[in-house]
Amino acid sequence: MRCRIVGAPVEDGAGRMGCEMGPSALRTAGLLAALRELGHEVIDMGAARRAPTRTLHHANAALKALPEIAAWTEGLGEAAYLASADAMPIFLGGDHSISAGTMSGVARRAAESGRPLFVLWLDAHPDFHTLDTTASGHLHGVPLAYASGQPGFEGYFPDLPAPVDPARICAFGLRSVDPAERRALTAAGVTVHDMRAIDEHGAAPLMRDFIARVAAGNGLLHVSLDVDFLDPGIAPAVGTTVPGGATFREAHLVMEMLSDSGLVTSLDLVELNPFLDERGRTATLLVDLTASLLGRRIMDRPTRSF
């Protein structure tokens, strides 16, 4: 497999600073070497560029850094479209607002190839607010709504070339959902497997069902992995910790099943805030999870200091 590594050093969408250092931390933790050890061709594209900002006014006075995030969405949309032409792009966030751009770019690519794009959203939060419904105003809370064509982004974020059908989105690991998001997710028809569903059924059967749907639809699959999908006990380097997240083995199992499926065509690694990490353990865990997604088998996983 050929992978293109695209840095997305964005922190304006989060409530605290630090995610801008995410791409550096993932590189320092050995992401590129880990993928090359698995036999992949890895091309480092460096950092994506933000488009020029323009003045934007919105009735929701809570919105923060709207011109900056709109400009990043434009720049990352273009970078994602180009990087997905001949490779699997891996986007190194950056806060989760980067996924507004990465999904719009890979969705445009999928539409041109005539295949449906599916999205697996691994996150404690659905990030399904619109510019009108977000009360915090932090724009890492809106990318899934934007990329799936929910209303209210017109004239602010770039026009969406190919909205992702909400029926092809699976949000997995949720445990913090605002009322406005709950209503919108239900109305849009997004598949939601929250932590209770994972507790009751286990991660494997839920993942198996979703993977089977992607395969049956001859789909492309974008995976968006937010650090807060993981339990804060194993992944402390995130500004939005929520207790009760995925365990080490649940997370690896999801990655291993995705690897077996052979269906994943693009990946976001987001919300890593190295300023909050403990001796790089969260960055190292993200590298190991990415290696599992790209083919590392449990029998050849090295023992790590922990």
Ligand SMILES: [Mn+2]
């Ligand atoms: Mn998120």
